[in-house]
C-alpha cells in the first residue's frame with residue numbers, strides 16, 4: 001500500500017510527460033486519414049437536385065464539397081502558410097515553394113487520395129513528341145485510378161448533380177460517367193498539334209497536360225497541380241521563380257512562374273492544398289457545362305473561375321483546364 005502511494009506521483013508525472021509528447025507530434029497524417037475515412041464512410045451527400053441552371057447547382061455542389069471534404073484537412077490549412085516569396089520577373093530562383101511545408105512522405109502517408117495520384121502520375125511521359133506508353137502495367141494503374149475516382153464523394157456527387165441538372169443524359173450510369181465520359185476527358189490519348197495529329201501521335205492527354213505537365217523544346221505547358229509541383233521540387237528539377245498573381249478566396253490560387261526540367265513557364269495557375277479529386281470534379285463539371293469557355297463560379301460566396309479548352313480533333317477530350325487567377 002505504502003509503495004503504491006509513493007509510486008503514484010511518479011506515475012502521474014510519467015503520464016503527463018507522455019501526454020505532452022503526444023501533443024507535440026505533428027498530427028498531419030492522423031488528421032488527414034481520419035478525415036478521409038470519415039468522408040468515405042458517413043459523408044454528407046453534397047449532390048444538388050434540379051436548380052434553375054447547372055451553374056447554380058455547381059455553386060452549391062462545390063461549396064458543399066469544399067466544406068465537407070476539404071477545408072478541415074490539415075493539408076488545406078497548411079496551404080495558407082505558403083510563402084510565395086517575391087514577384088516574378090527577374091528570372092531568379094526563389095526559395096522552394098512547398099517542400100518547406102510538406103514532404104512527399106507525409107502527404108502520401110496522409111491520404112489514399114494523394115498516394116493514388118502519385119501512382120497514376122508515374123505512367124505519363126512529359127515530353128511532347130513522344131508517344132505515351134500504355135502497356136499492361138500502365139493500364140492497370142490507370143484502371144485503378146478510375147476505380148478510385150468512382151469511389152470518392154467528389155465524383156459521385158458531381159455525377160449526381162450533373163445528371164439531375166440535365167448536363168449529362170439521364171441514361172448515363174455512374175460507371176459510364178467515370179469509365180466513359182471522364183476517361184475520354186482525361187485519359188484518352190491524342191496529339192497536341194494538327195501536324196502531330198496527322199502523324200498519328202498519341203503524345204498527350206487531359207490528365208497528362210493539367211495534372212502532370214508537359215515539356216517542349218523550350219517551354220513547359222500545362223502543369224496546374226500543386227501535388228506535381230511538390231513532387232517536382234522533391235525530385236530537384238523544379239525552380240520556383242516567383243508569383244505573378246495570388247487569389248486567396250475560398251480556395252488559394254497562385255499564378256506562378258517556374259522552370260521544370262530546364263524548361264520554363266511564365267504563368268501557371270495552381271490551386272493549393274486541395275485533393276486532386278476535387279480539381280478533377282470541378283474541371284470536369286466546367287468542361288461538361290461550358291466546354292472551351294470560361295465558367296464563373298461562386299464557391300462559398302467567393303468567385304472562382306475556371307477556363308477549359310477541348311481538343312479540336314478530339315472534342316471529347318480536355319486540351320486544358322485551369323483556375324483563372
Ligand SMILES: *[C@@H]1O[C@H](CO)[C@@H](O)[C@H](O)[C@H]1NC(C)=O
Nearest residue numbers: 290293294295296297303305
Ligand atoms: C466572368 O467574369 C469575368 C470577370 O468578371 C467577365 O469579364 C466575364 O464576362 C464573365 N464570363 C461569363 C461567361 O460570365
